[in-house]
Amino acid sequence: MALASTTRFGSFVVMIGDGAEPEVFSAPCGFTSKSWTRTKNMNETEVPDCDDPDAPSHVERDITALTASISGSGVMAQESLPMWREFYASNNSKTVKIIFPESATEVTVTQKYHLASFEVTAEKGSRAAVNVQLESDGAFAETVIP
Numbered sequence: 001m002a003l004a005s006t007t008r009f010g011s012f013v014v015m016i017g018d019g020a021e022p023e024v025f026s027a028p029c030g031f032t033s034k035s036w037t038r039t040k041n042m043n044e045t046e047v048p049d050c051d052d053p054d055a056p057s058h059v060e061r062d063i064t065a066l067t068a069s070i071s072g073s074g075v076m077a078q079e080s081l082p083m084w085r086e087f088y089a090s091n092n093s094k095t096v097k098i099i100f101p102e103s104a105t106e107v108t109v110t111q112k113y114h115l116a117s118f119e120v121t122a123e124k125g126s127r128a129a130v131n132v133q134l135e136s137d138g139a140f141a142e143t144v145i146p
Contacts, residue, residue, distance in 0.1 A: 005103065007100060007101055011100060011101050012034065012036075012098075012099075012100045013027055013097075013098070013099040013100070014027060014028070014031070014034055014036070014070055014072065014096065014097075014098060015027050015096065015097040015098075015099065016028060016083065016087070016094055016095075016096050017094055017095035017096065017097070019092075019094060019095075023095060025095075025097055026083075028072070028077070028080040028083060028084070028132075029077035029079045029080045030074040030075045030076060030077030030079075030080055030130060031072045031073070031074040032073065032074035032075065033072065033073045033074060034070070034071070034072040034073075035070070035071050035072070036068065036069075036070050036098050037068065037069045037070075037071075038066070038067075038068045039066070039067045039068065039069070040063050040065070040066055040067075041063070041064045041065040041066075041067060042061040042062060042063055042064060043061070043062050043064055044059050044060070044061050045059070045060050045061075045062070046058070046059055047059070047060050066140075067135070067136050068111060068113075068135075068136040068140065069116075069133065069134060069135050069136065070096065070098070070113065070132075070133075070134040071131070071132065071133050071134070072130075072131070072132050073129065073130065073131045073132070074129065074130060075127050075128070075129060075130070076120055076127070076128040076129055076130040077130075084115070084118055084130070084132070087115040087118075088115050088118050090115075093112035093113055093114045093137035093138070094112065094113060094115075095110060095111070095112055095113075096110070096111060096112070096113045096134065097109070097110050098110075098111075102144070104146065105144050105145060105146050106144070106145045107142065107143070107144050107145075108142070108143045108145070109140055109141070109142050109143075110140065110141045110142075110143070111136050111137075111138065111139070111140035111141070112136070112137040112138045113134040113135060113136055113137060114134065114135050114137050115132065115133075115134055116133045116134060116135045117131070117132065117133040118130070118131075118132050119131040119132070
């Protein structure tokens with residue numbers, strides 16, 4: 001029996017740049033859940049059967065754009081609040097690095113993101129929580145380190 005190789009939570013890292021020169025990246029504190037989604041926007045064309053016009057058409061798809069999003073949630077870490085406030089107040093996107101292991105290598109994807117939403121929630125008897133949503137802004141660069 002061969003078990004699947006898995007990745008621990010802490011090995012999947014989201015790091016946000018500070019915009020300085022040289023840029024310094026740090027992982028926001030407090031995430032207990034995070035996700036990274038890559039999406040292809042597509043146009044669809046229905047292609048008819050030339051021999052049988054009454055037959056169902058087949059759909060062919062063409063890629064029009066690539067996009068990505070990052071979401072995270074967890075405790076509202078006081079250490080990260082200044083960074084989130086500044087990110088939200090800015091009209092500019094920030095450079096974000098996604099780092100995750102892949103077999104015997106490490107993959108880093110670097111791309112600009114806007115902070116699309118920042119939500120703080122709290123329930124009596126619990127600690128305040130945060131939910132964030134980042135949306136990509138432009139092209140990405142992918143680096144594989146053996």
